[in-house]
Amino acid sequence: MKVLVTGANGFLGRHVVDALMKRKIDVRALVRPAARVENLAWNSSVEIFRADLRTSRDLAAAFDGVDALIHLAAVVSGGDEAQFAGTVAGTERLLEAMATTSCKRVILCSSFSVYDYSSTRGTLDEQSPLHKLPDVYTRDGYTIAKWWQERVTRRFAEKYGWDLTVLRPGFIWGRDHGYLAALGQQVGRHHLVIGPMTRIPMTHVENCADVFALAAVNPSAAGQTLNIVDGPGERIWSYLSDYMRGTGERGWRLPLPYGLSISTVRLAFATVFRSATKVPSILIPRRLESRLKPLKFDNSKLRQTLSWTPPLDYQECLARTYGATTRSGTGD
């Protein structure tokens, strides 16, 4: 079996390639033309295919002999339009190319950001409401791009009769990626911890990568939409303690009740910020909710569908994230 992985040299991508190699699956790694892959501990069986999804012409060649696509590539920096062009128009071009080939299996990396936290109560799971039109356009550029990427991919899968698996990871953490937007607001070295007892929908990058590799080989994954979280999630306060201990960062932590914070932000938004063009996300009520609303998270559908248990528990994840490097290059 051969799998094409886009975004293969990214934070998640590197680990997905590792996880596929562990399962003896052939990998073609799609990376950008200027990407540096020399330092990645990929063995020689990993084929490198260099292309930019926004502009490269011969993307169909990337699918030669490929049985499944794991589509991780997304643009997460730059303005809203740059993210949309890279993530959505890039996906459109990739899937148009795939439609001319015999590959009929797609595993898409979506995101928790497609869920409408504002209208979710209690537990956020695969049944929770997604953003609706036109409300989605009031969200940040990342959310709009990921929501649209899923929309485009589902349309292609339906049109061409592909087997599609949509995986929606929560906050992905790991070495050099310990700090999460779910932790509140950093002010210099210090932290405003909004809702310190709230649980974080989180998955360690190696656990998350394991799900992607498993979905590629497990026929039960076809047609499914699955959230990826390792479990109920750590509480913000304790995760932040582990983060500060692990990185050696020093600073004050100021706990703020979530209810007070969201009420204050709502009031400020209604009176001052409504027509603002450049305001930090944390001051926009719906964006604050999508990062910090206290909800419960559940991975029972993932566990049942793929018979999956996270390979690493939280303590092992901490050791992989903040401990001494065990293997050069891959950062794990």
Place this chain on the structure above:
Amino acid sequence: MKLALIGAGQIARQHLACLKTLPGVELAAVCDLSAATAEATAERYDIGAWFTDHRAMLEQIRPDAVHITTPPTSHFPLAMDALNAGAHVILEKPATCTFDELETLLGHARKTGLHVVEDYNYLYNTAPQKILDLIKSGEFGAVTHVDIFISLNILGPDGFADPNSPHPALRLSGGAIADFLPHLASLAHMFIGPHRAAHTVWTKRAASPLPYDEFRAVVDGERATAAIAFSSNSQPDAFWLRVYGERMQASANLFETRLTFDGPRNVPKPLRPFFSGLEEGKRIRRAALATLLRKFKGPGSYEGLWALLARTYRALGDGTTLPITEQQVLDVNRMIEALKPKEGAQ
């Protein structure tokens, strides 16, 4: 008026946000090569139809005016098609890749009785307009010289210097800096008139895909002189406009709201610098607050685009003179032609 837009990228957002606020204007359709981009734009701005083929859009929608906000290399054929479909054309800068194309385009517009407007948005920012008002009132005195300096880091990997996908502007003569020449030349033209001669220096300091990252020029205009410059290596980002008149001087940063004046003062001469400094400090403090507050409301540094589009549609509706005339577009682009690097100059 029924409008359509081709090219739903970054600058299109500013056009669309402004057009939604204008009276008597209906956004009828949007077109982009990416179907998702076109559809998302139509949904976001409540536009009735979206297309991926601009000819199909022109045929079906028959717009009165078309905004072209694609990369510059596609402007000429798209604008010609829009004119042929009977639509006025609002073109993002730079209007065309060559002066020949521009002459052909404007000639065609003349024949068809339609207008081509190139977006010189900074002319309509508050600061240049205030300076212009003082010049017109005679208070400023005649302009003797203008300094225009853009320092902007365009060497980052996300934009013009993207190492993965060559930016379309790199195909212009002068590369990415050519994308800014219309701003520099249109402002210089506003204060010094058509150019008679220009001397330029194009250089490259940093390793990047850009052919040049520094540009300087001295321009002799019909009414005064201009020193214009673009620096990719100088920081922080700023867009300085300094106008020197016979009685007054003005200094503005067009990326912000800062505008200060210095001129005659009714105090003994030795005290003039003291009082000038106090007043300048006061103006800068006020501008700092205004720059902060405008982040919470409105178009920010694109205020000039909003003002220009409002005036353009008012003029098209009334049949009066457009804020940017065909002669102005020709003069500015003649100056740009003189500023472009001569072959083998690097």
